Amino acid sequence: MITITALPTETVRALQAGAADAYGAPPERHVAQGSGNPCRHCLTFIAEGAEMLILAYRPFAGLHPYAETGPIFLCAAPCARHEGGAMPEVLCDSPDYLLKGYDTQDRIVYGTGRVVAAAEVAGYAQAVLERPEVAYLHVRSARNNCYQARIDRG
Structure with a gap:
């Protein structure tokens, strides 16, 4: 999860x-x-x-x-923070996203970076988080590298 x-x-x-x-x-x-x-x-x-x-x-x-x-x-106006594991709107709009795993020292865990189809983000993140050296992942735009969100173990 x-x-x-x-x-x-x-x-x-x-x-x-x-x-x-x-x-x-x-x-x-x-x-x-x-x-x-x-x-x-x-x-x-x-x-x-x-x-x-x-x-x-x-x-x-x-x-x-x-x-x-x-x-x-x-x-610009206060909005409610997204909570939970449900895939938010902004991670369903693009055909794909760049995911990268990081360790507890905020260093990229090499071999985890991959452009993943939007429908496969959750599955790929779950697989990467099974690696003990991975603490979390970042989701970024596959086109512009803009930070989108973080994925943690749930």
């Missing part, structure tokens, strides 16, 4: 209130255009015309060679 882990609510609320992003800049405020703006907290797409935030995010506590930083979107 797996759990899809969205960004922590306390982190998101701080960013929604104007806290600095991973580069020390305030989040940019924009209006969602189209349907391709996935919020990394509720894990749904931000409605066209709704206000959203664009910011630099690093899904790691510290700086090290594997601590990738990149752009993400968030709802």
Whole structure:
């Protein structure tokens, strides 16, 4: 069993209130255009015309060679955090996703990185999490490498 882990609510609320992003800049405020703006907290797409935030995010506590930083979107207004193992909307829209396993030191576990069809994300994640050296996985865009969510043992 797996759990899809969205960004922590306390982190998101701080960013929604104007806290600095991973580069020390305030989040940019924009209006969602189209349907391709996935919020990394509720894990749904931000409605066209709704206000959203664009910011630099690093899904790691510290700086090290594997601590990738990149752009993400968030709802500008408070939204409910996605909870549980159900596959969220934002992980069903693309034909495929990049999954990578990490150890307890936040280092990539080599051999776990793979582009996986959307329908196979849960199964692949479950198989990778059976490896004792893997603590969690990241789901990223297979096209742009943008961070989408984390997968933990559930």
